[in-house]
Amino acid sequence: MRNDIGSTLRELRQAAGKEAKAVARGAAMSPSKLSRIETGKATPSTIDVDRILTAIGVPDAVRADLVEMARREATEAVAWRFLRRSGFHHHQDSIRAVEAETAVQRVFQPSCVPGLCQTPEYVRAVLAPKGLTPEVLARTVAARLERQSVLFDPRKSFRYLITESVLRWLIVPPAQMAVQIDRITALSRLPNVRIGVVPLSARMTEVSSSSFIVYDNRLVIVEIPHAEISTTDPKDIDLYLARFSRFDRVSLEGDPMREMLAHLRDEFLRQRETS
Known part of the structure; x- marks a missing residue:
């Protein structure tokens, strides 16, 4: 099947x-990666196939069939250690390509x-434990920050759900952290960005486990x-959309959310003064 999908592409x-x-x-x-996929020397992920077909400009029906073929055949779990070897900054470019093709992005983040939405300092802190070399770390940070320009594209819509615990972790x-809170507040005022915070006081009907991102109704990571x-898989996508909706129902947004963020920012500023 690997040769079939590669030769078909x-x-x-x-x-x-x-x-x-x-x-x-x-x-x-890279051209070398495309060559390996086309010759069957590398197994493409669903994201790879989707991006290649988009670049070629094939009809939607053909695209859907081949993406489904890749979904069935490819290993859907890509270990972080593999991404570290292949280059995290390249992975950022891959995600950026997916975001460029997405009209509505939904993100649930309990981590x-x-x-x-991250500030440069926060990006570095998140990536630092991954064992990247200073050069790769700098390139990955730059790639993630470059991705953020998509937030200002009025043709796209972003819906973020963040748990309150995320905003309290140092x-x-x-x-x-006070600067990071201010950035979230500023982004929440963009007309195409909706940010909700799931408060710790909310009555929950399920556990907030892994983070996930839904790209339109076609892909979940x-x-x-x-x-x-x-x-x-449409059934998987429906599952995550329903999960997103349940957390959305108990989240705070708009002025109540921004009021919560202002209190959190003030708490961080007081911690700075006493530390």
């Missing part, structure tokens, strides 16, 4: 009259501030401690 590219370099660039991957020193899992 190559045939579609050639039928469209597109050079490999152009398709690789549009899919945010840390969502990546597109991932960075108190003064920097789930983050667990050792790996990143992606799925395009």
Whole structure:
């Protein structure tokens, strides 16, 4: 099957009259990676296949069939250690390509501030434990910060749900957490960004476990401690959309949410003064 999907992608590219370099660039991957996929030497992920087909410009029906084929055949869990070896900054480029094709992004985060909302200091603190070299760390931080420009595209919509515990954890020193809170507050005022905070006082009907991101109604990425899992199965997507809605119902947003953030920021500033 690996050879089948690789050769099919190559045939579609050639039928469209597109050079490999152009398709690789549009899919945010190296020409060598595209070559390995087309020749069956590498198994493409669902994200890889989706990006390649988008770059080629195939009809939606063909795209859906091939993405489903990749979903069935590819390993859906990609270990963080593999991403570390292949380059976290390259992974940031891959996610950026997915975000460029997404109209509505929904993010549930019980672990840390969502990546597109992070300050530079917070990004470094989150990535530092991953054992990256200083050069790779700098490139990965820069790639994540570059991704954040998509928030200002009025054609796109973002819905973030963050648990209150995330905003209280001292991932960075108190003064920097105050700056991080201010950034979230500022982003919440953008017309295409909705931010909700699930308060610790809310009556919960389920446990807030892993973080997940839903891209439109076509892809879900789930983050667990050792790996990143992606799925395009409609039943899985419906499950995560329903889960998102349940947390959404108990979240605070708008002025009540910003009032909570102001109290948290003041707490961090007081901690800075007494530390």
